[in-house]
Amino acid sequence: MSEPVFAVVGHPNKGKSSLVAALAEDDSVAIGPAPGTTVKARRFPMRLDGETLYTLVDTPGFQRARAALEWLEGEGASAAERPLAVARFVDRHAGVERFEAECELLAPIVAGAGILYVVDGAVPYSPEYDAEMEILRWTGQPSIAVINPIGGGAHVEDWSRALGQYFRVVRELDARDAPFDKRLQVLSAFGELAEAWREPLARAVAALRAARAHARREAAHAMAALVADALDLKVERRVAADADPRAARPGLERRYRERLREREQTCRAQVQALYRHERIERREAELEAIEEDLFAADTWLLFGLSRADLAKAGAAAGALAGLGIDAATAGTSLFLGAAIGALVGGAASWLGADALAEMKIERLPLGVRVARYGPSRNPNLPFVLLGRARAHHRLLAGRSHAHREPLDLSQPGALNPFDDDLRDRLAKAFETVRRSDPGSARRATALDALTDAIEDVLSRDEA
Numbered sequence: 203m204s205e206p207v208f209a210v211v212g213h214p215n216k217g218k219s220s221l222v223a224a225l226a227e228d229d230s231v232a233i234g235p236a237p238g239t240t241v242k243a244r245r246f247p248m249r250l251d252g253e254t255l256y257t258l259v260d261t262p263g264f265q266r267a268r269a270a271l272e273w274l275e276g277e278g279a280s281a282a283e284r285p286l287a288v289a290r291f292v293d294r295h296a297g298v299e300r301f302e303a304e305c306e307l308l309a310p311i312v313a314g315a316g317i318l319y320v321v322d323g324a325v326p327y328s329p330e331y332d333a334e335m336e337i338l339r340w341t342g343q344p345s346i347a348v349i350n351p352i353g354g355g356a357h358v359e360d361w362s363r364a365l366g367q368y369f370r371v372v373r374e375l376d377a378r379d380a381p382f383d384k385r386l387q388v389l390s391a392f393g394e395l396a397e398a399w400r401e402p403l404a405r406a407v408a409a410l411r412a413a414r415a416h417a418r419r420e421a422a423h424a425m426a427a428l429v430a431d432a433l434d435l436k437v438e439r440r441v442a443a444d445a446d447p448r449a450a451r452p453g454l455e456r457r458y459r460e461r462l463r464e465r466e467q468t469c470r471a472q473v474q475a476l477y478r479h480e481r482i483e484r485r486e487a488e489l490e491a492i493e494e495d496l497f498a499a500d501t502w503l504l505f506g507l508s509r510a511d512l513a514k515a516g517a518a519a520g521a522l523a524g525l526g527i528d529a530a531t532a533g534t535s536l537f538l539g540a541a542i543g544a545l546v547g548g549a550a551s552w553l554g555a556d557a558l559a560e561m562k563i564e565r566l567p568l569g570v571r572v573a574r575y576g577p578s579r580n581p582n583l584p585f586v587l588l589g590r591a592r593a594h595h596r597l598l599a600g601r602s603h604a605h606r607e608p609l610d611l612s613q614p615g616a617l618n619p620f621d622d623d624l625r626d627r628l629a630k631a632f633e634t635v636r637r638s639d640p641g642s643a644r645r646a647t648a649l650d651a652l653t654d655a656i657e658d659v660l661s662r663d664e665a
Contacts (some may be wrong), residue, residue, distance in 0.1 A: 206256040214265075226258045226603070227478045243262070263307075264307070266301060267333035284341075317341070347372045358374055382414065423649075428591060433584065450573040482601075486612060624659065
């Protein structure tokens with residue numbers, strides 16, 4: 203075989219397709235709550251950079267395991283001949299409706315695939331599964347049992363004792379919410395069962411870890427680009443000589459927010475593609491909704507800011523305000539900027555319509571006037587955008603491809619607070635990006651520094 207192949211088999215509706223989706227990182231695998239979603243064996247290769255690392259075969263569930271085992275036992279085969287008896291069973295019953303499911307799931311195993319046998323830890327063990335496991339033992343192929351607690355793990359212990367009599371390796375793995383490292387543990391365990399697969403699976407695990415690190419780096423780069431684009435963003439329109447320029451503001455502000463929203467969505471799509479979640483549906487509060495409650499404690503926690511940080515920021519802000527230092531130009535972090543905003547302008551104006559960006563009127567020759575909204579000089583805007591992007595990344599990076607519910611970004615939960623060093627690095631990087639010209643060498647250097655800082659944030663989120 204050019205690469206390891208694993209047939210994912212078991213009783214109907216026990217999470218076989220979910221396990222295939224998780225291990226193949228493929229959200230095209232059909233998953234449904236009703237038995238019989240999978241009726242034909244289908245191969246799902248795990249590819250990276252054009253190379254197939256391994257292949258998962260999604261199979262229909264056993265339908266007549268007892269009858270199939272009776273046929274096999276009627277062959278009177280010795281232990282050495284049992285794999286040949288299974289091959290004869292598949293050959294003789296191919297196309298026969300009675301054993302269609304059994305032939306579909308056994309054919310890839312007869313061809314040399316390893317076995318991933320899946321059971322549901324929420325369902326009590328019963329002897330009806332013995333026939334399935336005995337048939338799989340007859341094949342002589344390397345095998346692992348996976349307990350998938352679809353509805354909970356009430357019967358995991360009983361399953362572990364029963365499965366241990368048929369399989370050398372038994373793992374508990376929730377396919378729907380399988381963490382990245384636990385998925386790799388299943389692959390590594392197979393390498394211990396089949397000598398021929400030891401080296402290719404070790405390479406596969408190393409390649410997947412490297413791909414994960416690359417995805418995190420590229421996600422950080424996409425977020426840095428989002429921030430830079432937001433800090434550069436401006437919209438404008440011409441104003442007639444006899445018109446009131448102030449009338450242009452609502453339309454310009456609306457266009458500015460639409461452009462900001464579009465740029466956020468572009469970043470979301472880029473990050474999802476990096477993690478192979480291109481079909482996922484998102485539920486996300488619009489930036490305007492976030493702005494309405496930016497000074498609430500829960501909102502601060504959403505962006506990774508602790509109450510202790512707020513207390514320290516308030517004291518520091520008071521000192522700075524007494525000295526007349528402007529937080530927007532002092533290189534301070536989000537905490538100081540926000541706290542000073544609350545002291546001198548009230549919470550409502552922190553990132554409201556009057557503070558997000560300013561509108562200016564530029565006079566051109568021949569009496570032409572241009573109303574321009576942006577770019578934003580608010581020191582808090584990049585932190586808000588990063589907080590939203592960071593919440594999206596955290597949910598996405600920890601998500602199995604078997605998890606098909608919409609990604610809910612409206613209530614993503616609190617993020618880990620920044621430490622002082624990382625917070626200051628981000629604040630300085632934001633300000634350097636803001637003060638550099640797009641396309642310049644200084645901007646490129648600033649984006650690299652910002653990407654490094656964001657990558658550190660994402661790494662800590664995943665730790």
